[in-house]
Amino acid sequence: MEKLKKEKYINFKIITIFPEMFHAIENYGILSKAIKKKIINLIFFNIRNFSKEKNKKVDDRPYGGGEGMIMSFSPLKRAIVKAKKNDNSLVIYLSPQGKKITYKKLKKLSKKKCIILICGRYQGIDQRIIDKYIDEEISIGDYILTGGELAAMVLIDGISRFVPGVIKKKISKNKDSFSQNLLDHPHYTRPKKIDGMRVPKILLSGNHKKIKKWRLKKSVQQTLLKKPELFKKNK
Known part of the structure; x- marks a missing residue:
């Protein structure tokens, strides 16, 4: 063995x-x-x-x-x-x-x-x-x-995923869905426009403080819509 x-x-x-x-x-x-x-x-x-x-x-x-x-x-x-x-x-x-x-x-x-x-x-x-x-x-x-x-x-x-060395960036685990009893916010990548749909302007602004606030808001919205029971765990 x-x-x-x-x-x-x-x-x-x-x-x-x-x-x-x-x-x-x-x-x-x-x-x-x-x-x-x-x-x-x-x-x-x-x-x-x-x-x-x-x-x-x-x-x-x-x-x-x-x-x-x-x-x-x-x-x-x-x-x-x-x-x-x-x-x-x-x-x-x-x-x-x-x-x-x-x-x-x-x-x-x-x-x-x-x-x-x-x-x-x-x-x-x-x-x-x-x-x-x-x-x-x-x-x-x-x-x-x-x-x-x-x-x-x-x-x-x-x-x-929690074992040290398996995932290089520790921050990614801390921002996972469920890590704070919230679902993750929506994600976008290139191109900026496709099939008539655009990436939200806030994500292109470069204003990281506003982006962070937007992501938290979207996380809360996603959780309320899809898994509202997670909010009970925060009480």
Whole structure:
């Protein structure tokens, strides 16, 4: 297994039956660069490698009947025990039953040195794994996905943006949507006029004090229009 850095970094230990899905973030974009610099480490534990069945089976029928299959206790337990060996990882299960992720939660999780992410499949995982080995259940929204891998990638991306060195300009994180419980203001770039629409004159004025005031006003308007519930968090 790859030797981990002792400097600033965050390790994501991912328990999944489809590690290949994570090539999407390993090979593209800002996270890819952070991985190459070893600021972020992705370490995979394929659940099938922990199955003692001849066909590497990791699921079984649910007790009590019903549709679908359930991920079995034993291979998941072995994978978690292996992933946690010699460290104090936080174990997260990506689940629609978990608490919905927030900006503040992502920022808090970025302080961790090691996070284990369990990517469920089928109808879910044996409840006894949740009862004994899971520290937190986290949801990325009130909807169902075919598996936890996509949710894990969303979580990794959201957390990693707060890890020093991943994003060069710290100011960009401080001005993100949700950082002040306000949505971001509208953005414009060249050309000044296109399809009969012009860039607001204030942005071309060079008066940074007035531009800042305009952007704050637009942020408030955007929030009132699209996510008024954010204002309750400011109270």
